[in-house]
Amino acid sequence: MDIESDQTATDEERMETIRMLRDSAAGFLGSDLGRVRRLRFQDPGFDRSTWREMCGFGWLSVRIPEAQGGLGFGMQEYVALAAELGAALVPEPLILVGLSARCLPQEYLPAVLSGDRIILPAWQEEAGTLADAPRQTTFDGRKLIGEKRFVMHARGADAFLVTTMSGLALVEAMASGVSLTAEQTQDGGHYGTLRFDGAVANAIPDAPFDAAVADATLASAAYLLGLSERAFRMTIDYLKIRRQFGKPVGAFQALQHRAVDLYLELALTRASVENAATTIDSNVSGSQQRAAVSRAKARASRCASLVCREAIQLHGAIGYTDEADIGLFLRKAMTLINHLGSERAHRARYVALMKVA
Amino acid sequence: MSTGEDLNALDDATFRATVRDWIEKNYPPEIRNPTKRLHFAENKPWYLALSKKGWLAPGWPREHGGMGLSATKQLIMTEEFERHGCARLNDHGMTMLGPLLIRYGTEAQNARFLPKILSGEHIWCQGYSEPGAGSDLAGLSTEAVLDGEHWVVNGQKTWTTMASDANWIFMLVRTDKTVKKQEGISFLLVPMDVPGVTVRPILNLERHDDFCEAFFDNVRVPRENLVGEVNQGWTMAKTLLGFERIFLGSPRQASYALSRLELLAEHMGLADDAVFRDRHAQFELDLADHNTLFASFVARLRRGETLGADVSLLKISQSELFRRITDYMLEIAGENAALIEPIEGNRDLNPAGLFLQARPSTIYGGSSEIQRNIIAKNVLDLPG
Numbered sequence: 001m002d003i004e005s006d007q008t009a010t011d012e013e014r015m016e017t018i019r020m021l022r023d024s025a026a027g028f029l030g031s032d033l034g035r036v037r038r039l040r041f042q043d044p045g046f047d048r049s050t051w052r053e054m055c056g057f058g059w060l061s062v063r064i065p066e067a068q069g070g071l072g073f074g075m076q077e078y079v080a081l082a083a084e085l086g087a088a089l090v091p092e093p094l095i096l097v098g099l100s101a102r103c104l105p106q107e108y109l110p111a112v113l114s115g116d117r118i119i120l121p122a123w124q125e126e127a128g129t130l131a132d133a134p135r136q137t138t139f140d141g142r143k144l145i146g147e148k149r150f151v152m153h154a155r156g157a158d159a160f161l162v163t164t165m166s167g168l169a170l171v172e173a174m175a176s177g178v179s180l181t182a183e184q185t186q187d188g189g190h191y192g193t194l195r196f197d198g199a200v201a202n203a204i205p206d207a208p209f210d211a212a213v214a215d216a217t218l219a220s221a222a223y224l225l226g227l228s229e230r231a232f233r234m235t236i237d238y239l240k241i242r243r244q245f246g247k248p249v250g251a252f253q254a255l256q257h258r259a260v261d262l263y264l265e266l267a268l269t270r271a272s273v274e275n276a277a278t279t280i281d282s283n284v285s286g287s288q289q290r291a292a293v294s295r296a297k298a299r300a301s302r303c304a305s306l307v308c309r310e311a312i313q314l315h316g317a318i319g320y321t322d323e324a325d326i327g328l329f330l331r332k333a334m335t336l337i338n339h340l341g342s343e344r345a346h347r348a349r350y351v352a353l354m355k356v357a
Numbered sequence: 358m359s360t361g362e363d364l365n366a367l368d369d370a371t372f373r374a375t376v377r378d379w380i381e382k383n384y385p386p387e388i389r390n391p392t393k394r395l396h397f398a399e400n401k402p403w404y405l406a407l408s409k410k411g412w413l414a415p416g417w418p419r420e421h422g423g424m425g426l427s428a429t430k431q432l433i434m435t436e437e438f439e440r441h442g443c444a445r446l447n448d449h450g451m452t453m454l455g456p457l458l459i460r461y462g463t464e465a466q467n468a469r470f471l472p473k474i475l476s477g478e479h480i481w482c483q484g485y486s487e488p489g490a491g492s493d494l495a496g497l498s499t500e501a502v503l504d505g506e507h508w509v510v511n512g513q514k515t516w517t518t519m520a521s522d523a524n525w526i527f528m529l530v531r532t533d534k535t536v537k538k539q540e541g542i543s544f545l546l547v548p549m550d551v552p553g554v555t556v557r558p559i560l561n562l563e564r565h566d567d568f569c570e571a572f573f574d575n576v577r578v579p580r581e582n583l584v585g586e587v588n589q590g591w592t593m594a595k596t597l598l599g600f601e602r603i604f605l606g607s608p609r610q611a612s613y614a615l616s617r618l619e620l621l622a623e624h625m626g627l628a629d630d631a632v633f634r635d636r637h638a639q640f641e642l643d644l645a646d647h648n649t650l651f652a653s654f655v656a657r658l659r660r661g662e663t664l665g666a667d668v669s670l671l672k673i674s675q676s677e678l679f680r681r682i683t684d685y686m687l688e689i690a691g692e693n694a695a696l697i698e699p700i701e702g703n704r705d706l707n708p709a710g711l712f713l714q715a716r717p718s719t720i721y722g723g724s725s726e727i728q729r730n731i732i733a734k735n736v737l738d739l740p741g
Contacts, residue, residue: 124692126691127625127690127691127692127693128625128689128690128691128692129691149692150692183696183697183698184696184697184698185695185696185697186695186696186697186709187695191692191695191696244491244492244493244496245492245493245496249492252726254726254729255726305684305687309684309716312562312716313716313719313720313724313725316491316492316720316724317486317491317515317516317717317720317721319716319720320561320562320716320717320720321559321560321561321562322560322561322562322564323559323560327562330562331562334687334694334695334709334712335694335695336695337687337694338687338690338691338692338694338695339692339695342688342691343688344688344689
């Protein structure tokens with residue numbers, strides 16, 4: 001059933017690391033979605049003690065160099081882990097805090113990597129934009145003025161890493177001059193809107209923000225891949241057990257062909273995501289890397305949307321109930337397909353980057 | 358019974374203006390563009406306003422209290438309701454049971470039930486699907502056994518939309534287990550407020566409680582509540598499904614969604630984007646052609662023709678267009694696609710809500726797959 005991975009890494013040790021990372025993540029996360037269901041629509045939408053356990057496994061440190069207390073793994077390892085997170089619909093903000101961690105100087109890292117402090121990136125000012133879009137938020141080296149929107153998990157943050165017209169700034173969530181409102185999202189989490197009215201913040205100079213965003217975007221694509229693969233497996237299982245007209249509905253050829261179409265889409269998505277990971281792990285130019293990431297995120301968003309929509313249809317009426325687990329996958333997909341860039345936005349960026357290359 | 362004037366005499370433009378004007382003056386503003394299917398307690402003022410005006414049943418003949426409207430005028434009315442953002446009513450009585458009774462009911466049944474649909478005294482729901490009988494509806498197992506002058510009903514129905522509001526249910530029950538499954542089914546009218554009926558709401562993906570499960574435990578129903586002949590229920594049910602397919606094939610959902618797509622594009626700054634314009638134009642043409650197809654079916658119905666299995670085309674066309682438009686809403690909505698509530702509290706901008714509402718439209722009332730089977734078998738005469 002699983003699509004065989006075509007790992008381009010020949011290093012046996014590396015393959016073994018990826019396998020172990022995948023197995024230990026799958027083992028810890030398990031298959032029961034009761035925890036995920038219970039955390040929905042409760043603030044902050046994830047569980048802080050589970051968060052600490054995940055940090056203890058080093059899941060937040062995957063892309064942090066060993067010299068800085070991280071695991072120093074490549075993108076292929078990170079993608080393997082993120083796909084497991086997606087298959088389990090993990091609500092904890094590993095990918096986003098991972099983005100912040102890549103940008104933070106050494107002195108901030110121990111508290112973040114241990115799970116004590118949650119620092120979330122706040123970069124977006126308008127819906128539908130990418131992280132390098134022009135921004136209005138100002139920072140004079142001391143005070144922040146502006147507004148950030150669509151900050152996922154914002155109510156669970158201790159501090160925010162904010163993009164401004166003059167670099168990155170770190171601001172405490174409780175600092176005076178910071179206000180936060182939240183809107184519920186389909187997956188049971190929320191998006192925060194942050195307003196900075198002269199809040200005091202610290203400059204974070206020389207951060208590899210673009211590279212960190214590329215990592216997070218590709219990890220998000222991998223998360224969507226894992227989510228889609230599991231939604232697909234659940235649907236195949238259902239087609240085998242649901243009986244109408246005296247036989248399993250999966251015996252009808254019309255449905256078999258639909259299932260195969262989804263399987264093809266998943267194969268394309270896995271190929272695209274793994275290719276982008278290999279590209280980031282190689283020495284090719286930054287624009288080629290970013291093009292590969294955009295291609296993968298566009299594909300993964302499209303795939304997750306298609307697979308989850310079809311999964312509901314193939315489940316029939318039961319798929320439209322809140323009590324059926326397949327709906328959790330659709331609602332998470334609705335939340336993530338346009339997060340860190342929609343299919344449209346990444347398709348446009350891919351074309352623009354390929355013209356340059 | 359109807360005291361309303363015959364609006365068929367008006368030309369279409371005047372009729373449209375008349376309907377629009379009346380809706381604007383009489384529609385309760387607080388329930389405009391609802392983000393969920395409203396319960397009867399919420400849509401009752403609108404139900405009663407239409408009732409008083411004599412506009413609840415545009416398609417019924419005037420002698421039964423309907424408007425007796427032409428196909429084109431029914432379509433105009435639908436468009437005007439959608440344009441204004443009118444809530445859908447608890448309409449099973451008007452769109453489904455009424456037409457069935459007018460065709461198959463006795464005079465006594467018509468006199469007893471039709472006026473109470475129009476007055477809002479009887480709110481109906483439909484008891485067809487069961488846990489084991491969805492697409493394979495004829496496999497249903499809820500049974501009714503005759504005991505003296507009463508039918509005794511036992512079993513379970515599911516996906517009974519708005520059953521928690523209803524005080525009556527029209528249902529398919531098995532009255533003969535010894536014959537071919539389609540030949541042992543009857544059509545029964547059952548009150549909901551009697552001992553032995555239990556209703557449990559089911560939360561849907563929008564976390565609303567539109568549909569329910571209904572349980573029947575030795576429910577006793579007078580013998581005269583059976584419509585048509587015993588064991589003729591399947592034939593009548595198929596007719597009713599035909600009415601439903603006409604109704605579900607009406608362009609109202611796709612038409613509503615397309616108007617909101619335009620507003621969403623404006624909000625996202627895409628209204629003049631060339632790619633958006635092209636996609637929007639595709640949807641617009643799809644809708645215009647669907648409208649024409651729909652009107653031709655309604656015209657056949659109005660001429661007294663019996664519709665064939667090809668009415669399934671309408672249901673496929675409308676529901677899949679509705680779905681495609683809302684799929685596209687998610688594509689262009691950016692991060693707003695994730696929100697539970699409408700964007701900035703504006704109920705015209707509700708991409709995720711509409712996307713979720715479109716999901717079951719290709720499942721209920723016979724899934725797209727079942728509709729295609731029907732056409733392949735009964736219209737194209739393909740083997741198998």
